[in-house]
Amino acid sequence: MSKEWPLWEVFIRGQHGMSHRHVGSLHAPDAEMAIKNARDVYTRRNEGVSIWVVEAKHIAASSPSEKGPLYEPSESKVYRHPTFFDIPDDVGAM
């Protein structure tokens, strides 16, 4: 079997000044072809104005088993949300 084309992850910016979002992946020999393929596969219906591709092997990901240590500490810090503080109505919008 010949060598398989590497896997690329595709990120697209939608039309409305949003950030790039992951939309899926595809195979391509290099970055240039990955962008061309991404255009054909993921923007056939005006879904985007900009494409990023990154080879999947370069993405580092957190592990699901670390969920607790990573995200639980923020649960007890409710004061980080503005609704934690009671502001009298008389003060007006804040």
Add this chain to the structure above:
Amino acid sequence: MYAQMVKSTGKGVKSREEMTEEERHFQDRVDADEKIEPKDWMPEGYRKTLIRQIAQHAHSEVVGQLPEGNWITRAPTLERKAILLAKVQDEAGHGLYLYCAAETLGISRDELTEKLLDGSMKYSSIFNYPTLNWADIGAVGWLVDGAAIMNQVPLQRTSYGPYSRAMIRICKEESFHQRQGYDIMMKMAKGTPEQKRMAQDAMNRFWYPALMMFGPSDKDSVHSAQSMAWKIKINTNDELRQKFVDQTVPQAEYLGLTIPDPDLKWNEETGHYDFSEPDWSEFYEVLKGNGPCNTERLEARRKAWDDGAWVRDGLMAHAEKRAARRTAAE
């Protein structure tokens, strides 16, 4: 439905007592409608069944391009040709979304392709029927894509994250496919007597193969029970088939076409149409490789794979050469 008779573990659904701690935790997450993601722990049977199901679905999208591609060069107008081209291109995209979803389960796309070409993985029986006249393109969009949608809409809620996201993308595009098919049928059915005959002929040939797409009754199947517990199958084959018939009959009536089933009738009591089962021996023959176009379809896929090998290798060699040059220059 593009995945038919997907085998699961074959052992039936485990009771909570039989499950390991990990399996219980996994089942709880599925029951709570949490999505399972590629790096999460999953039972080996879940992983294997999903690979089989998603791959069969992906292969169907890709092989499904062949009967329609047959008419691209002979579409009656430039507009119809552009539309059909866009639809066939969508099918390639659908195949790709699904291959990528399968790949997150630890199998490569080339491996999946080779399993299709050596016959160890299947694609939907429907694509082994020929498209003989232009109205067949209408019937394929209306009936075949219509039957596929029946299955794909609930699968958007499947437990496996990448599969669910692929189905959401696919469903968005699939509605265009069905409507363009029905649009062709409206033109033909309201056209000259000859065109109407072609439309009826297409309906006659595609009705039962479309009903077969849902697979035989699986209400007692251990494979289906396990897949449903894991939420990689949402409805039984019979439920979806009934839904499809109920939806399609009024659409056929609007076209003035006759469904080729003398026993088809509205049942006041059940609130559904009664209809005749397709000939299941024909279905099993087609699955075994004895349908009208099985050989032709696989040959076309093998030829595309073999003829494309030098392009795949050439582009890879070019990319490697350029990467080496860049490294040398740094």
